[in-house]
Amino acid sequence: MIEKKNIESWVFDLDNTLYPVSANLFAQVDVRMRDFIAQYLRVDSDEAYKIQKHYFKTYGTTLRGLMTCHDMDPSPYLDYVHDIDVSTVEPSPELATAIRGLEGQKYIFTNASYDHAMRVMDRLEVSDCFDGIFDIVDAGYDPKPKAHVYDKFLEKFAIEPTKAVMIEDMARNLEPAANLGMACVWVENDHEWAKEGAEEPYVHDQTDDLLGWLQGL
Incomplete structure (x- = not known):
C-alpha cells in the first residue's frame, strides 16, 4: 500500500490512465x-x-x-x-479534486505529444492540476520503458525518485521507475501488451479505478 505522507512527487501516465480504457x-x-x-x-x-x-x-x-x-x-x-476526437473521454471534476488533494508536485509522463496531452487534460478538466508535462519530444523521441528516458524525466523536474509515485497502465513501463526507487501503481488494463509484467514485483500496488484509489489514500 502506498503511504502518501512520504510522497513529494506524483507521476501520472496519460492515455488509459487518467481516463478509462473504455474511452478507446x-x-x-x-x-x-x-x-x-x-x-x-x-x-x-x-x-x-x-x-x-x-x-x-x-x-x-x-x-x-x-x-x-x-x-x-x-x-x-x-x-x-493525434488529430482525434477526444469527446469519448468524460470530464471528471472528481478526478481533478482528488489530484489537487495530493500534497506535492504532480506531473504527466507520456509517450504521446504535449499537444495531445493538453487536449486530453482539458477534456478531463484536470489541466490546472499538474505542474509539468514530459512528452515524447522531451524524451528525444525514445519511449518508455527505455531507462534513460526516466533519467531525463527526473532531471527535468528535479524529482527525488525515492519520494515519488508513478501511476501507469502499461505494467512493464513501471520497471525502470521501480529500479530508481519509485513506488509503482498499475492501473489495470486488459490489453495483452499492457498486462505484460503485471505480476512482477515492480508493481507495488494496482487498481481498476484510479479515482477510487486516489480517494482512498
Whole structure:
C-alpha cells in the first residue's frame, strides 16, 4: 500500500490512465498511424498495419521505428496521429479534486505529444492540476520503458525518485521507475501488451479505478 505522507512527487501516465480504457482513444490513433504509414511509405492498408505493429514491437513505438528505419521527421506524424476526437473521454471534476488533494508536485509522463496531452487534460478538466508535462519530444523521441528516458524525466523536474509515485497502465513501463526507487501503481488494463509484467514485483500496488484509489489514500 502506498503511504502518501512520504510522497513529494506524483507521476501520472496519460492515455488509459487518467481516463478509462473504455474511452478507446487508441482505436482512433491506431487507424491514423496505419493511414499515415500507408501514405508515407506508399503501401496498402494491410501492409501498413503489419509495419505499424512490427515497429511497435521492435522499437517500443511506431514513431521510433519510422525514424530509425526511414529517417522520418517526427513532427508531421505526431500532428497527424493525434488529430482525434477526444469527446469519448468524460470530464471528471472528481478526478481533478482528488489530484489537487495530493500534497506535492504532480506531473504527466507520456509517450504521446504535449499537444495531445493538453487536449486530453482539458477534456478531463484536470489541466490546472499538474505542474509539468514530459512528452515524447522531451524524451528525444525514445519511449518508455527505455531507462534513460526516466533519467531525463527526473532531471527535468528535479524529482527525488525515492519520494515519488508513478501511476501507469502499461505494467512493464513501471520497471525502470521501480529500479530508481519509485513506488509503482498499475492501473489495470486488459490489453495483452499492457498486462505484460503485471505480476512482477515492480508493481507495488494496482487498481481498476484510479479515482477510487486516489480517494482512498
